[in-house]
Amino acid sequence: MALNPFFLGRLIAIGGNEDKANxxxxxxxxxxxxxxxxxxxxxITTASEDPExxxxxxxxxxxxxGASSIEILNITQRTQANDKKLVKSLENTDLIFxxxxxxxxxxxxxxxxxxxxxxxxxxxxxxxxxxxSAGATVFSDTMIYxxxxxxxxxKGSVLTTSGFGFVEKIIFDTHFMARGRIGRLMQIITTNxxxxxxxxxxxSAVVLKGDGVAEAVGTGQVIIVDGRDIGHSNIMDIxxxxxxxxxxxxxxxxxxxxxxxxxKRQFLTSTIK
Amino acid sequence: MALNPFFLGRLIAIGGNEDKANxxxxxxxxxxxxxxxxxxxxxITTASEDPExxxxxxxxxxxxxGASSIEILNITQRTQANDKKLVKSLENTDLIFxxxxxxxxxxxxxxxxxxxxxxxxxxxxxxxxxxxSAGATVFSDTMIYxxxxxxxxxKGSVLTTSGFGFVEKIIFDTHFMARGRIGRLMQIITTNxxxxxxxxxxxSAVVLKGDGVAEAVGTGQVIIVDGRDIGHSNIMDIxxxxxxxxxxxxxxxxxxxxxxxxxKRQFLTSTIK
Numbered sequence: 001m002a003l004n005p006f007f008l009g010r011l012i013a014i015g016g017n018e019d020k021a022n023x024x025x026x027x028x029x030x031x032x033x034x035x036x037x038x039x040x041x042x043x044i045t046t047a048s049e050d051p052e053x054x055x056x057x058x059x060x061x062x063x064x065x066g067a068s069s070i071e072i073l074n075i076t077q078r079t080q081a082n083d084k085k086l087v088k089s090l091e092n093t094d095l096i097f098x099x100x101x102x103x104x105x106x107x108x109x110x111x112x113x114x115x116x117x118x119x120x121x122x123x124x125x126x127x128x129x130x131x132x133s134a135g136a137t138v139f140s141d142t143m144i145y146x147x148x149x150x151x152x153x154x155k156g157s158v159l160t161t162s163g164f165g166f167v168e169k170i171i172f173d174t175h176f177m178a179r180g181r182i183g184r185l186m187q188i189i190t191t192n193x194x195x196x197x198x199x200x201x202x203x204s205a206v207v208l209k210g211d212g213v214a215e216a217v218g219t220g221q222v223i224i225v226d227g228r229d230i231g232h233s234n235i236m237d238i239x240x241x242x243x244x245x246x247x248x249x250x251x252x253x254x255x256x257x258x259x260x261x262x263x264k265r266q267f268l269t270s271t272i273k
Numbered sequence: 274m275a276l277n278p279f280f281l282g283r284l285i286a287i288g289g290n291e292d293k294a295n296x297x298x299x300x301x302x303x304x305x306x307x308x309x310x311x312x313x314x315x316x317i318t319t320a321s322e323d324p325e326x327x328x329x330x331x332x333x334x335x336x337x338x339g340a341s342s343i344e345i346l347n348i349t350q351r352t353q354a355n356d357k358k359l360v361k362s363l364e365n366t367d368l369i370f371x372x373x374x375x376x377x378x379x380x381x382x383x384x385x386x387x388x389x390x391x392x393x394x395x396x397x398x399x400x401x402x403x404x405x406s407a408g409a410t411v412f413s414d415t416m417i418y419x420x421x422x423x424x425x426x427x428k429g430s431v432l433t434t435s436g437f438g439f440v441e442k443i444i445f446d447t448h449f450m451a452r453g454r455i456g457r458l459m460q461i462i463t464t465n466x467x468x469x470x471x472x473x474x475x476x477s478a479v480v481l482k483g484d485g486v487a488e489a490v491g492t493g494q495v496i497i498v499d500g501r502d503i504g505h506s507n508i509m510d511i512x513x514x515x516x517x518x519x520x521x522x523x524x525x526x527x528x529x530x531x532x533x534x535x536x537k538r539q540f541l542t543s544t545i546k
Contacts, residue, residue: 245528
């Protein structure tokens with residue numbers, strides 16, 4: 001149990017719809033972050049309802065981006081999630097990429113499985129884990145999986161469950177500006193201001209590096225929702241469905257090259273030291 | 274020129290889609306705020322593309338709400354906006370209600386007109402002015418009239434012009450949660466943190482009372498966007514179309530009965546003194 005936002009290892013959370021055809025700003029950064037040219041990728045397509053198609057797309061992209069080996073894991077049911085061959089295929093991966101779709105598919109199908117244990121173990125061994133959309137949302141310990149944007153500030157409208165927990169007390173939300181999701185993060189942060197909300201825009205990402213510092217990448221914004229100054233809120237006094245009042249939520253907008261220090265809760269104009 | 278957010282007179286800004294059929298929480302409050310039972314209403318439907326229909330709707334509602342006299346002003350062109358009979362019809366009104374539609378229709382058709390002068394003069398004489406959606410947005414001196422929600426944090430995506438200016442340095446935006454408009458207000462506040470953004474939810478309103486204090490009313494939220502703590506922003510350094518970085522925007526969510534003191538920039542759990 002973290003009393004402060006916390007993460008270990010190297011993670012890249014992408015806000016969805018990253019460019020796969022033109023500039024590839026975000027995906028090129030993912031590859032650069034691996035730190036070697038001769039790299040092995042594992043792609044987990046479980047979140048998608050059409051994993052085969054999704055797998056092909058990322059196979060094409062990572063081929064273009066020079067991967068030396070690409071394993072596509074189209075796991076669609078729990079029995080496969082303990083398949084020794086699939087677990088073995090993640091061995092020595094330098095990058096594990098988790099595609100978008102529905103984050104509940106990821107947790108229900110991979111939760112408690114050998115494949116997920118293998119991902120965790122690659123993370124601990126220093127491999128880079130990247131995820132986009134649902135694949136990024138699942139990084140959180142408290143994972144948002146449902147909630148209409150316009151209802152975000154009505155109590156109980158944002159449903160969460162336990163995610164993969166690669167980070168603790170950091171709540172990722174994706175497609176953030178495109179879907180106007182600020183209310184969802186404000187609700188979660190109001191219920192526990194220890195948590196910091198990270199709303200990632202499309203074709204944008206945050207690079208987490210293990211020292212508590214995140215860097216924003218891409219063509220859009222990464223919004224930080226920090227509740228440390230919250231004064232009054234009515235969340236304990238109202239029933240589900242009633243509107244939430246809250247005082248003093250602190251918001252930052254980060255763009256490409258800007259950073260955020262999760263330990264100090266500090267906005268950074270640059271992550272270069 | 275106000276160096277601080279400022280308003281005179283009695284104003285109610287409604288976030289659009291206020292209930293006209295069931296509980297009428299917002300419209301009943303409008304009527305209660307007039308302060309008398311025998312009241313005369315003028316309705317300005319200029320923002321609407323179907324003013325006749327809109328006029329009929331509000332005639333029905335205000336009849337139900339006990340108005341003793343209702344004047345519907347279906348002004349659709351500038352020549353009518355100086356019509357002496359129409360100007361005279363606003364005399365002795367206790368409430369002037371400005372309907373929704375497109376706020377640019379309001380400013381282009383009524384700007385500089387005798388009818389607008391009559392509205393201003395009723396405001397100064399103590400009548401209540403209420404507006405919904407476009408009819409509320411136009412209260413601002415710097416009036417937002419265009420800007421996709423998802424692009425709100427890209428420089429230049431939010432178009433503003435001069436509004437009716439019943440309030441200074443307070444920027445109203447409406448349909449706020451339903452359309453995820455936080456980025457629009459963040460952009461305007463970043464360009465000049467003297468301004469305070471007020472994002473009004475649907476079936477919700479703010480009652481402004483002349484002492485600098487606003488009260489939230491209705492079934493949703495009123496979001497305050499305050500830039501007083503803004504540290505860094507890149508807005509001067511980037512070109513139109515580029516994403517905006519900004520540090521420390523302060524957000525409050527007010528619900529029915531909560532208030533905000535614009536002079537002190539202070540969240541209030543109640544406006545009862």
